[in-house]
Amino acid sequence: MHSEACIGQKKSVYEGTNAVPRSGDPGRVLHLGLTDGELANRVIVVGHHTRADLLSGFLEAEDSGSVFKLASDRGFLTYTGQFAGERLSVVSIGMGLAMMDFFLREARAVVKGPMAVVRLGTCGCLQEHVKVGNVSVADGSALVQRNYSHFDSQSPAHAKPYTISELCLPDAELTSTVIAALREALGGEKVNEGTNLTADSFYSSQGRADSAFNDENSQLIGEVLDRYPKAITMEMETFQLFHLARSCLPKGTMRAAACVVNVANRPTGEVVGEEALRLAESEGGKALMKALAKLQL
Numbered sequence: 001m002h003s004e005a006c007i008g009q010k011k012s013v014y015e016g017t018n019a020v021p022r023s024g025d026p027g028r029v030l031h032l033g034l035t036d037g038e039l040a041n042r043v044i045v046v047g048h049h050t051r052a053d054l055l056s057g058f059l060e061a062e063d064s065g066s067v068f069k070l071a072s073d074r075g076f077l078t079y080t081g082q083f084a085g086e087r088l089s090v091v092s093i094g095m096g097l098a099m100m101d102f103f104l105r106e107a108r109a110v111v112k113g114p115m116a117v118v119r120l121g122t123c124g125c126l127q128e129h130v131k132v133g134n135v136s137v138a139d140g141s142a143l144v145q146r147n148y149s150h151f152d153s154q155s156p157a158h159a160k161p162y163t164i165s166e167l168c169l170p171d172a173e174l175t176s177t178v179i180a181a182l183r184e185a186l187g188g189e190k191v192n193e194g195t196n197l198t199a200d201s202f203y204s205s206q207g208r209a210d211s212a213f214n215d216e217n218s219q220l221i222g223e224v225l226d227r228y229p230k231a232i233t234m235e236m237e238t239f240q241l242f243h244l245a246r247s248c249l250p251k252g253t254m255r256a257a258a259c260v261v262n263v264a265n266r267p268t269g270e271v272v273g274e275e276a277l278r279l280a281e282s283e284g285g286k287a288l289m290k291a292l293a294k295l296q297l
Helices: 048-058 097-110 172-186 218-226 238-248 276-292
Strands: 042-046 067-072 077-083 086-094 117-127 134-145 163-165 189-197 233-235 254-265
Touching: 042 048, 042 077, 042 276, 048 086, 048 276, 077 233, 077 238, 077 276, 086 276, 097 117, 097 238, 117 172, 117 238, 117 276, 134 172, 134 218, 134 233, 134 238, 163 218, 172 189, 172 254, 189 238, 189 254, 233 254, 238 254, 254 276
Parallel strands: 042 086, 042 117, 117 254, 134 189, 189 233
Antiparallel strands: 067 077, 077 086, 117 233, 134 163, 134 254
8 A cells, every 4th residue: 555756756656636645556545545345335433443343343244254454554444344234334533523534535535325424432421410331422513622823922812712613413313223222222321312512632622621731721611511501522523523424415425423432520520440331332332333234325
C-alpha cells in the first residue's frame, strides 16, 4: 500500500488530491487503507481496537475462508465477514470528529449502495441517576466546540468561550431497531435514551479542569444542561456521524444510529468495573449486529 514519488518517476504517491485520494493498485483510500468491496454496507463503528477484536469474534468467514482483517497505517482497523446471513463490518476508528470524518467519507467512497452505520462507544454520563455500565442510545446530538477566537487577545469581549449547536437527529427506524435489540439482550433497565453531547476535545469542551491551560470551562456543563436538560452522554464522535449521514448524497443513502456504554458518572465520580464494561461491550455489540442484520437497506 506504500508508494513513493521520486525524481524521474511518473507514478505519484497518490491520486485525486482534491477529492477522496487513493494510492496503489488497486486504489486504496489513504486513511482506512481499504479498496472497493472490502467494507460491508452494514458497519459497527467503535473507537478501540480491543472492542473491534471482541466483536469480530461474532463474524463468520466469507468465501475466502476467513474473516477479512486490515489494519491501516493511519490507525484504522477493519473486519468484514458474515453475521446472521448478512455481510457486516466492524471498524475501529479511534477518537474524535476528524477520525469519524475520515471514516465516513472514505467508507462511502469504497462501498456501493445504501449504508447503515451504528456507533458503539464509551462516554461520561451527565445525569446522576444514570448508572455506569448501562448503554445509552442517542435520540439526537449537539456539538460543543471550543471557540478559539475567544481566547485570542484581539477577540471581541462578547465572544463566548464555547459554542453549542442545535440538535442533529439519527435515523429513526435504525435507532428504534437498536433500542429494541439492546433491551432484548441487556434488559430494559440497562438501556437509557436521551440527548448526546459531542465535544471537540476530551478536556476543555467537556468541562474537565486542567490548571495548566486557560480553558474558562467551569460553567460549561451547567450551560449545556440548561440548554439540553435531557442530555445524558458526552463524548467525541456521535454528532459527526449523524451530521455526515444526513449530509450524504443522494439523501437517505447513509443511515446512522449511536449508543455508548456509560463508563463514568460525572456528577458522582463513579467509574464502571472492567467486567461490567466487557459485558456491555460484548452483549451490547452483538445486539447491534443483530439490529443491523435485521434492517432492510
